[in-house]
Amino acid sequence: MTDACANLLFLPSFIAPLPRPSVWKLFDCVFLLNVRGTPLCYGACVEVDSDTEAVINEGFKLGCIYCKMRGEVDATATVKWSFKGSGDSDFSDNLLYNEMIRGDEIIDPRFYERLVWNGSKHTRDLQDGSIYILNVTYNDTGTYKCEFSRLLKYSNYDYQTAIEKNITINVVARLTRGMASILSEVMMYVSIIGLQFWLLVEMIYCYRKISAAGEEALRESAEEYLAIASESKDNCAGAQVAE
DSSP states (O other), X not given: OHHXXXXXXXXXXXXXXXXXXXXXXXXXXXXXXXXXXXXXXXXXXXXXXXXXXXXXXXXXXXXXXXXXXXXXXXXXXXXXXXEXXXXXXXXXXXXXXXXXXXXXXXXXXXXXXXXXXXXXXXXXXXXXXXXXXXXXXXXGOEEEEEEEEEEEEOSSOEEEEEEEEEEEEEEESSOOOOHHHHHHHHHHHHHHHHHHHHHHHHHHHHHHHHHHHXXXXXXXXXXXXXXXXXXXHHHHHHHHHHO
């Protein structure tokens, strides 16, 4: 199919114009070549900070994203989570969550059957190591540590990178809105009202301008009509005098 398209696309100039079926075939060939030449698109990775306020008896996502700077390099990554309660002096020896273990075993008994993997799926090249807490309790208040380890596999050597992220979670009865959220909502309403007022002013201005132009056109038409009528009257009077 590609060879046939090439033969259609690069015809010598002295060849007669193609018949209509060949023209449509040429269009199909151009479309096919464009589709084949279009590169595949991949989603971008953005490191977004996790939320820090959880609501009692609801679910909560602990976000931990560690983007790979070179997407074309093969890599494998592992994620470990640990927890330090609000009354603890250090992180527990029992890991909260260890993605490296088959079956994603939950080691810390305080979170038994309450954690769900919410990160990258169907790949060992993890970039999102987030987990999801089910049925949040007040005992979940504290600091969570995410340990992200990645092994980059180059052609001649391997390179190890690692990062730690600490997330302090506060459990509340109701979700409170931050000042930034309130200000953004106020600014949104102010912008909407301001734009509507500006649109109203523009409509009034345009209406007055069009109305004034219409009145001017009517005056000019009336003056032109009177001038024509006066000229006709003078012509009639001249004709009567000549008779």
